[in-house]
Amino acid sequence: MSRMRLTQQEADPIGGITAAPIVAIGAVLALAVSIGLTVAHWHEVGSPVAAVLGIVLVGTAGLTAAVSAAPQFAPFTVDRLWLVVALAVGAAIAEYVSTIGNDRYLYDDYGPIVIGMLILSVAPYCTWISLLLAGLLAAAVLSILVVGSATATMNTVPIGALIAVNSAAVLAMSAAAAGYSYAIVDETLAWQREANRAALRRDAELRAGIARSVQQSRISVLGREVLPFLAGVMTADRITVADADRARELAEALRRALKAGIEATWLDDLAATVRASRDIPVIVDDPEGAAGDLDEDQRSALTALISWLGDGGRSSAIRVTIAVDPTRRRIGIEADPGADPPSRRDLDRFAAVARAVSMRAEVDVTRENVSVELSHVIE
């Protein structure tokens, strides 16, 4: 996907989740600025109701941004950006109305800075294009207000200069937001390209190692029973009844093993790895082999979650079930808590990662059970 359509939240999900508190901080600061500046120019306020409405709108915009960016409501969609910007612009209009005719300085109006701060704080969740567009549109609305305000106060400064300085805060902060979004996505994609190149270079080595280890697998072990038997038959003069029976048994065993081998997916291999390295039971119930249909990022997200649950005494047993209905693939991960059970907050991080790779995620943590349900639309 091109960097124009990617956000940090998608390219670097952990970065997106980590940034959630900064949105709340930005929202609180924006509210504080609006209250502080309203108090500072209270003598200019002609309509206290509009002034209070402006502050309420700033609070609502901030709350909307903070809630929207919370990991449990991920992913942050572009319509949430527009809602936040619309509420903040509404606050700027309310402030304009509250001081209409008495606004001595544009410099102490909070509208531009509040809009800019809110756009800046949601930068990890939006594309650079949408952030820039939000800033430009907000600046356009503010410019209309400036023209009205200048006409009302008979200001002698050229109107173009007034528009430029009044838009400075919102344009500068939108540019900062867009610049951040562009740069972090660019950095992440550059790293991913490098990581993929390195992975390809390593592949030959990896393949040789895996090929050797495959020989230790179930099928190869069975092969070591079958091949001596065939060698025995080859050198014998006659096939005995016992040989025929043994051949039938081995053929059946081979068929069963091969069938299991074909039906096994990477998820079974992952379960076997976690089982072997952490010594906890990991059961996979995926009758249709649907794990094989997950894309690479979704596999990574699920691998990270299962490996993490299996590590550090977090679980004493893990069950993974995949069910497919006509439209959605549902993946249930249930874990019996271990000595150091995971917290909901920890699991929310993985849920947010899953949401970043087009999955719906629900987390449920009780004393007896940890449950994460992931689902996604089958394309």
Add this chain to the structure above:
Amino acid sequence: MTLGLPGHLARDSLSRALAHAGHCAAWVCLGLGVVVGAIGATAAGDPVGWTGAALCALMALTLLLVARRPTVTSTLLYLVVGTATVLALTIIVMDPTYRFETTNNVALALPRVALVLVGGAGAGSVLGITWAALGYGLGEAATFLGAALAGAAWSPNIAAATAFGIVVVVRTFDGLSRRSDSRRETGLHRASQQTRELAIRHDYELRATARLHDTALSHLVAIAAAGSGPVDERLRDGIRQDLGLIVGRDWAIDHGHGIFADERAGTMRRADAPANRGGSGSDDAPTLENAFAAAANAGLDVRMTGDLAVLGLLGPARAAALDAAVAQCLINVARHADVDEAELALGYAGGEVTVAVMDSGVGFDESEVPEDRIGLRTSIRARIEQEGGTVRLWSTKGVGTTIVLTVPEGGG
């Protein structure tokens, strides 16, 4: 793809992204400074506006230097140029003509904010805040000096202080949030690598499955079906041939790297196989030797149309996979079609090599094939699909079966 940034790169990457964000904002401020200066010079007829615009443009150019090469020298140069610009602009702007009461005004805010957003050399929150503090401090000092020189009232610039405050908050948050080490904890990078390894492992297991199936299962079934009695010489030859290839060999590796195909081809030449039936193959070019050998062993007469030379368009591994899949098709014909002859048609079109295997046998319905019959699924379909090809099958009961295997040219 690898999801996200790994922990060890996050610090530098986030630091650069935050510096870039600051630079973008600074360029907007300086750009607006140029616009305001130009408007003042043109619309208001004030030539000093050009001086202001030029100073802002100079500062923006110096910042470009910092953005391209964030060294200590370029950062210090920007701070020096920025401080001088702020000093000069303070003296200009605080002229009584412009009626600004104090230095806390919007005209001075633009270069002052840009000076705070220097970004600067190095990475990390502490350095980022240090450079911003220098920008703020130098800007404030220059404003103070400028106000004194112009005889105007000095007052701290709130916009610059706000910009500095935002830098401190963001950089501090960045530094603190990275301490929680959630990236390492989540292990996304490791999970991506593990996912890749699991995919490769699965691929190898499938190859091993197909290989074991091809070599062992048919012999076991033949032994079980034969019951007690002398060993059929054709069966003995078949077992000897396959064991000669497998026993003592690192066969999963061989198969994965195509050595197996060469070995097998060599063996077949020794075993008096009906190689190069098309008459156009050479020792180097791939052929369908295994397929013909399998057909001969199964007592199946194969008629071929088309040119074997088209297989030369395939890489050795892909040609070997196609050969093995065709061999399995022919074995299926011999076992199930109840005929003693089959037709092979080879062709090349649109960047793809196609082999059609046709028989006029009893035919079957694919959906009725028992689950445990894995020849078609594994040895044919999985093999061809692993090479990026397709398998199409038409079969009508009582009429016959046609299987068309298509693989793209090239390959490993």
